[in-house]
Amino acid sequence: MRQVIIIGSGPAGYTAAIYAARANLAPLLIASSVEAGGELMKTTEVENYPGFADGIQGPDLMMKMQEQAEKFGTEVVLDDVVSLDLTGDVKTVTLGNGDVHEALTVIFATGSAYRKLGLSDEDRLSGMGVSWCATCDGFFFRKKTIAVVGGGDSAMEEATFLTRFADKVYIIHRKDALRASKVMQDRAMADPKIEILFNKAVEHIYGDTSVTGVGLVDTVDGTETTLDLGGLFIAIGADPRTHLVHGQLDLTTFGTIAVDGRSSRTNLPGVFAAGDVIDPTYRQAVTAAGSGTVAALDAEHYLAGLPASVVAAAEQVEADTIVVPV
Structure with missing residues (x-):
């Protein structure tokens, strides 16, 4: 014993x-x-x-x-x-x-x-542009265009924090309305560096040795687009x-x-x-x-x-x- x-x-x-x-x-x-x-x-x-x-x-x-x-x-x-x-x-x-x-x-x-998106390249590019922690890794994305996946308070907080480093931060949310509290939404929407992409889901993560972009699908009409990025933060809990x-x-x-x-x-x-x-x-x-x-x-x-x-x-x-x- x-x-x-x-x-x-x-x-x-x-x-x-x-x-x-x-x-x-x-x-x-x-x-x-x-x-x-x-x-x-x-x-x-x-x-x-x-x-x-x-x-x-x-x-x-x-x-x-x-x-x-x-x-x-x-x-x-x-x-x-x-x-x-x-x-x-x-x-x-x-x-x-x-x-x-x-x-x-x-x-x-x-x-x-x-929680993960479940994409094949998610783990492969972990630490090479894919991250789950803005506080841990935000410093490495100075002057870059990056995106945060999620629609809750955590995603808003991550995106707002990342504007200290990145030139541009997209918030990618699969629905037409955020789940975050109103104060967190207002803060994110008021930030000139943040742009919210509604009704979009990440289907692909591109890059050989580091993230270069993502493939998005519109959750309403199914159209596909690509978005050039230097980093992807996943904030879905x-x-x-x-x-x-x-x-x-x-x-x-x-x-x-x-x-x-x-x-x-x-x-x-x-x-x-x-x-x-x-x-x-x-x-x-x-x-x-x-x-x-x-x-x-x-x-x-x-x-x-x-x-x-x-x-x-x-x-x-x-x-x-x-x-x-x-």
């Missing part, structure tokens, strides 16, 4: 692991078999993470986080969680390979996944990865895991959540990392309140099974 199991290997998960490991909790981190490192593994240069004045590649940042977590004694397993039982005093985590792990606490940091905890953890109206105020405490004792899976608004690497810190500290405080014999039993199992790097 472990003291802490962390599910998720983005900035929240690895930061939680660093803090938990330095508190001598010897955490086990389940990092996924195919998506270890989270969304930053799909990002090129990250310039807004503190401490890297010249920027850092997303995969490099995640590798450094993993190395730091392992340095202090985190055990990282590259497998997928297939089921959880979080309701008892001892939590059970079942992996795809059949292994079942037990823990006194679980930190759930599975992040969220940006994100889905928190909560499928493993449905029926066990309370969710918010946004679909994220509900936590108690600014803490990471969920509705179940000993279960904590951190990162994008609790954050429908900011979804930044640095805010996720801070959230992971909160979760590790909350887990540490929870463990400190358990009977000493229970914690000692978990510590003995860890001592018998885990080799801590020197």
Whole structure:
């Protein structure tokens, strides 16, 4: 039995692991078999993470986080969680390979996944003109003509933010009216750099090594046109990865895991959540990392309140099974 199991290997998960490991909790981190490192593994240069004045590649940042977590004694397993039982005093985590792990606490940091258009070239050109985060990548589109796909508040906010860098920003929306709040619509429509294309859907993304344009289809009459672009931002929402905890953890109206105020405490004792899976608004690497810190500290405080014999039993199992790097 472990003291802490962390599910998720983005900035929240690895930061939680660093803090938990330095508190001598010897955490086990389940990092996924195919998506270890989270969304930053799909990002090129990250310039807004503190401490890297010249920027850092997303995969490099995640590798450094993993190395730091392992340095202090985190055990990282590259497998997928297939089921959880979080309701008892001892939590059970079942992996795809059949292994079942037990823990006194679980930190759930599975992040969220940006919704995609489902086009064949979307992933191919990810990081080469296709982006899901204006705050992360807007700087790279100075003096360019770009487009934002979407019609909600997020799309309006992304487009307005991108006018700081781009010469021209199109908003592409498949319907004849925006879903965004009136104040967000008014702000976008009043910006001279923004032009809204109604009743248009992106059918193709063009470019060999970077985005050069998109193919549009009119959703009313079916006519097809092309639009020359230097970048495409997709802002049609994100889905928190909560499928493993449905029926066990309370969710918010946004679909994220509900936590108690600014803490990471969920509705179940000993279960904590951190990162994008609790954050429908900011979804930044640095805010996720801070959230992971909160979760590790909350887990540490929870463990400190358990009977000493229970914690000692978990510590003995860890001592018998885990080799801590020197």
